[in-house]
Amino acid sequence: MDHATTRLAVSTVIFALRQEHGGAPTLWTPFVLRTRQPHLDQWALPGGWLSADEDLDSAAARTLGETTGLHPSYLEQLYTFGGVDRSPTGRVVSVAYTALVRTDEVDRAAPGENVRWFRADALPRLAFDHNAIVDYALARLRTKVEYAHIAHTFLGETFTLAQLRSVHEAVLGHALDAANFRRSMTTSSDLVETGEVLAGTPHRPPKLFRYRTAESTRS
Amino acid sequence: MDHATTRLAVSTVIFALRQEHGGAPTLWTPFVLRTRQPHLDQWALPGGWLSADEDLDSAAARTLGETTGLHPSYLEQLYTFGGVDRSPTGRVVSVAYTALVRTDEVDRAAPGENVRWFRADALPRLAFDHNAIVDYALARLRTKVEYAHIAHTFLGETFTLAQLRSVHEAVLGHALDAANFRRSMTTSSDLVETGEVLAGTPHRPPKLFRYRTAESTRS
DNA sequence: ACAAAAGTGTTGCCGATACACCCATGC
DNA sequence: GCATGGGTGTATCGGCAACACTTTTGT
Numbered sequence: 181m182d183h184a185t186t187r188l189a190v191s192t193v194i195f196a197l198r199q200e201h202g203g204a205p206t207l208w209t210p211f212v213l214r215t216r217q218p219h220l221d222q223w224a225l226p227g228g229w230l231s232a233d234e235d236l237d238s239a240a241a242r243t244l245g246e247t248t249g250l251h252p253s254y255l256e257q258l259y260t261f262g263g264v265d266r267s268p269t270g271r272v273v274s275v276a277y278t279a280l281v282r283t284d285e286v287d288r289a290a291p292g293e294n295v296r297w298f299r300a301d302a303l304p305r306l307a308f309d310h311n312a313i314v315d316y317a318l319a320r321l322r323t324k325v326e327y328a329h330i331a332h333t334f335l336g337e338t339f340t341l342a343q344l345r346s347v348h349e350a351v352l353g354h355a356l357d358a359a360n361f362r363r364s365m366t367t368s369s370d371l372v373e374t375g376e377v378l379a380g381t382p383h384r385p386p387k388l389f390r391y392r393t394a395e396s397t398r399s
Numbered sequence: 400m401d402h403a404t405t406r407l408a409v410s411t412v413i414f415a416l417r418q419e420h421g422g423a424p425t426l427w428t429p430f431v432l433r434t435r436q437p438h439l440d441q442w443a444l445p446g447g448w449l450s451a452d453e454d455l456d457s458a459a460a461r462t463l464g465e466t467t468g469l470h471p472s473y474l475e476q477l478y479t480f481g482g483v484d485r486s487p488t489g490r491v492v493s494v495a496y497t498a499l500v501r502t503d504e505v506d507r508a509a510p511g512e513n514v515r516w517f518r519a520d521a522l523p524r525l526a527f528d529h530n531a532i533v534d535y536a537l538a539r540l541r542t543k544v545e546y547a548h549i550a551h552t553f554l555g556e557t558f559t560l561a562q563l564r565s566v567h568e569a570v571l572g573h574a575l576d577a578a579n580f581r582r583s584m585t586t587s588s589d590l591v592e593t594g595e596v597l598a599g600t601p602h603r604p605p606k607l608f609r610y611r612t613a614e615s616t617r618s
Numbered sequence: 619a620c621a622a623a624a625g626t627g628t629t630g631c632c633g634a635t636a637c638a639c640c641c642a643t644g645c
Numbered sequence: 646g647c648a649t650g651g652g653t654g655t656a657t658c659g660g661c662a663a664c665a666c667t668t669t670t671g672t
Contacts, residue, residue, distance in 0.1 A: 185451045186407055186449060186451050188405055188407060188492060230405060230481070230492070232404045232405050232490050233483060233490075234483065235481060235482055235483055236479065236481035236492070257478065257479065259476065260455065260476065260479045260494050262449070262454050262455035262494070263454050264452060264453065264454050271451050271452075273407060273449070273455070273494075275479050275481070275492075340624090341624085341625090342623080342624080357661095357662065357663070357664085358623090358624085358625085359625075359626075359627095359662095359663090359664080360661070360662060360663080362624090362625070362626090363626095363661090364660095364661080380671095381622090381623080381624095381670075381671080382621085382622070382623085382670085382671055382672075383621075383622045383623045383624075383669080383670055383671065384622080384623055384624045384625085384668070384669040384670040384671090385623095385624085385669080385670065385671095386623080386624060386625090387624085387625090559651090560651085560652090561650080561651080576634095576635070576636070576637085577650090577651085577652085578635095578636090578637080578652075578653075578654090579634070579635065579636080581651090581652070581653090582634090582653095583633090583634080599644095600643080600644080600649090600650080600651095601643080601644050601645070601648090601649070601650085602642075602643055602644070602648080602649040602650045602651075603641065603642040603643045603644090603649080603650060603651045603652085604642080604643065604651085605650080605651055605652090606651085606652090
């Protein structure tokens with residue numbers, strides 16, 4: 181058994197929302213330009229090598245910060261890819277993660293010369309097997325947003341139901357009924373009214389909500 | 400970066416059904432007695448080291464065969480466990496798999512001196528973090544059996560609906576309504592009648608079914 | 619007043635549950 | 646014929662999609 185010839189990497193599929201010229205927000209993911217062989221000058225997932233004294237989760241958070249400057253609001257292990265021929269320069273097993281980042285976090289992070297964002301539904305040809313990894317992450321995100329309460333991690337601390345709905349619509353790729361969405365959220369979900377409303381709209385101001393946390397459970 | 404100090408292992412949680420003295424079948428999983436340190440003489444999940452020229456699925460199938468003599472009818476990656484202190488003798492990252500094996504396969508395989516089966520709901524204290532891995536596998540199996548069509552992998556090629564129902568009941572740990580189970584299977588599922596019935600019962604002979612495969616799609 | 623989005627009410631459909639009931643076979 | 650599990654019918658309940666409708670603000 182030759183352990184030294186197999187290296188362990190961590191890669192992260194990052195999702196964020198961006199709106200182009202005032203339209204509905206859509207899903208975007210950042211990639212890093214490879215500056216060395218193999219796959220020189222191709223776009224690849226943010227990631228890096230696992231170091232000996234850190235957890236997988238920590239390694240994902242660290243490498244994602246180092247390569248893109250982002251800090252995720254949600255981070256979850258996705259799948260481990262270990263095909264023998266994934267890399268032409270020796271065996272690499274990659275633990276893939278999915279990260280969600282807030283829109284304001286994207287604006288705050290330094291853009292970075294070698295980082296570029298692409299629409300999740302219009303990806304370029306990526307290095308290694310990274311296209312397959314992103315496809316898998318996107319499929320999982322779409323199913324998970326329907327039963328887990330993760331969509332709010334794209335938004336700020338407080339948000340309106342319309343904002344939350346537009347997140348769901350961006351992830352799922354189709355429109356949702358506003359009335360029914362409201363009901364399904366306010367009943368089966370852990371939303372809490374803040375008592376405030378969002379001002380400055382050219383119409384009726386919507387209520388602001390927040391997600392129930394451990395300490396805000398006082399109902 | 401010191402890659403050589405981190406070793407990559409594959410471990411598999413194996414599930415099979417067994418009935419004790421004529422009762423309803425229950426879920427059982429096999430463990431292997433450790434014959435060396437660390438955790439000498441404790442029970443551990445079947446597994447082994449990943450070798451450099453095989454992919455993860457193959458490694459899971461191989462190590463599970465080598466340690467228990469079993470051949471799974473279903474094998475799926477579960478999660479990758481990479482805590483820094485999982486093993487006292489150096490860093491080990493384990494890719495965990497879930498395997499389902501048929502009852503007849505269990506009977507056929509050589510019992511093995513160092514292999515013992517335990518009821519999935521009454522486990523001993525296992526080596527390393529293997530209790531947590533089994534718990535996670537069991538939780539996943541319970542949710543997955545409700546939406547994926549995997550229960551039949553516990554059974555033979557053909558089976559009656561009562562047999563399939565007893566599999567679901569064993570996995571879920573509670574009884575199901577026979578009439579409604581029949582409907583939900585025959586409608587939303589890919590069951591095909593074989594045209595045969597199971598003889599030798601002390602009552603009305605039940606129809607035998609088989610799962611629809613790619614080539615048996617002729618409806 | 620009007621537009622536009624927030625928010626509510628109502629209806630109909632569909633799937634799941636509960637359970638009554640009939641059917642076929644061995645003994 | 647009777648016990649036993651196989652198999653069918655059916656009423657009810659609850660959730661969800663569809664969509665009409667009312668409310669509240671800025672301009």
